[in-house]
Amino acid sequence: MNSFFSSVLPPPEDPVLSVYFASRDDPSPVKLNLSGGSYRTEEGKPLVLEVVRKAEQQLANDMSRNKEYLPLDGLADFNNLSAKLILGADSPALEEDRVVTIQCLSGTGSLRVGAEFLAKHHQERVIFVSNPTWGNHPLIFNLAGLSVEVYRYYDPKTRGLDFKGMLEDLSAAPSGAIVVLQACAHNPTGVDPTLDQWEQIRKLVRSKSLLPFFDNAYQGFASGSLDIDAKAVRMFVADGGECFIAQSFSKNMGLYGERIGALTIVCTSKDVARNVHSQVLLVVRPMYLSPPIHGASIVTTILKNSDMYKDWTIELKGMVSRIVSMRQQLYEALQARGTPGDWSNIIKQIGMFSFTGLNEKQIRFIAKEYHIYMTYDGRISMAGLSSKTVLIQLADAIHAAITQIA
Ligand SMILES: Cc1ncc(COP(=O)(O)O)c(C=O)c1O
Structure with missing residues (x-):
């Protein structure tokens, strides 16, 4: 039988999916x-935080709960607590x-709703992302109708931040352009600006009238402290200017499949915020009507209860210190093997990922000979x-790749 879809072509090869x-x-x-x-445990297994299990038990035992639709903007307590988590409880x-926060489908959904709103209501439709960036950024923003450009970010020579290049590119951006800034634990490079550099970025962004859109997918995963990792965002909010923040609880609470996050829009006045809020609801309504309830209830239960909040911060620190220890061990194992090159980037980089500097040939060799898979840009989790x-x-695989494959 003829198909209506016989002219549909297979998708182009996706480098991330092909590794998978x-x-x-x-x-x-x-x-x-x-x-x-x-995140994986030392045994290589997915981790459900103890505090999440406890919150779920509490929710299951609460017979007053029901499964009614949430409002378009989600659970009100969740929104208030999420905004406080990133902005600070004492944020002016x-x-x-003058802050609008709406519950969204995790970080991705928050970026998507924010992008749709901007495509509709912001005059300058150019959005700058770092080079490189998380692979989904360009797809999300393009789909919303924004035009994606890049700013220099990573310098392969130093395996660090190309700060000069970043400032030059942002200086050349048109006034009003949107700039995506990863709040901490940059994906894929593991390279973050220092606080002094953030301050210079802030000054430039404000003086050029650029609109910052923070992607806050890893709060707590850089330093182990939720407040320290919020410093860059808070610096921008403290100057009274506007910004967007896409927030995710996938990584820091391990709630990946619950799809829970929030979009926060900091406005210059209460009146502007009121209108922005009602227009964001018009973006949400035809997209998914109302967000899911379970993940928001878990997060709210934890953020509301000071004991649970404390337990969460301890478990979060535990995840971060395991990652730091993996960095140290990998570095030492390469040193012990005398692997040529400077591998100090592995201990200097921050967050879940490390950019190894391996090239695609070496990465394919490692997959074939050692059955270890990483993205072709050399990023490892x-x-x-x-x-x-x-x-x-x-360490054996990297050593062999470096010594045998140019
Ligand atoms: C930089 C960045 N932003 C956003 C996300 C979105 O994650 P989620 O939609 O699960 O919150 C990710 C996930 O890997 C990410 O790395």
Whole structure:
């Protein structure tokens, strides 16, 4: 029978998905997939935080709860608490009632709703993302009708920030352009600006009338402290100017599949915020009507209760220190093997990922010979490693790739 869709072409090869498929189809019992962005335990298993289990028990026992639709903008307590988490409980913007926060489908959904709103209501439709950036950024913004440009960010020579290049490119951006800034633990590079550099970025963004759009997917994952990781965002909010913030609880609460996050828009006045809020609701309504209830209830339960909040921060620190220890162990294992090159970037980089500097040939060699998979830009998830695999498999593989493949 003829199909209406016989002219539909297969999609172009996606570098991220192709790594996933190659790993999935590899029958080796020792295969290791380091391409994903989810935390794993020392045993290589997904982790559900104790405090999340406790909150879920509490919710399950509460017979007053029901499954009614949430309002278009989600659970009110969730929104208030999420805004406080990123802006700080004493934020003047909150006191002055000029902040709009709506519950969205995690970080991705928050970026998407923000992008749709901007495509409709912001005059300058150019949006700048770092080079490189999370692979979904350009797709999300293009789909919303924004035009995506890049600013220099990572310098492969120093394996650090190309700060000069970043400032030059942002200086040349048109007034009103939107700039996506990853709030901390930059994906994929693991390289963040220092606080002094953030201050210079802020001055430039404000003097050029650019609109900052923070992607805050890893709050707590850079330093282990939720407040320290919020410093860059708070610096921008403190100057009274506007900004967008896409917030996610996927990583820091391990709620990946619950799809829970928030879009916060800091406005210059209460009146502007009121109108912005009602227009954001018009973006949400035809898209998914109302967000899901479970993840928002978990987050709210934890953020509301000071004991649970404390337990969460301890578990979050535990995840971060395991990652830091993996960095140290990998670095030491490469030193012990005398692997040529400077590997100090592995301990200097921040957050879940490390940019190894391996080239595509070396990465394919490692996949073929050692059954270890990473994205073709050389990014590995440090959270996917354990002492055993770091020492035995990965360091051997990197050493072989560096010494045998140019
Ligand atoms: C930089 C960045 N932003 C946003 C996200 C979105 O994650 P989620 O939609 O699960 O919150 C990710 C996920 O890997 C990310 O790395």
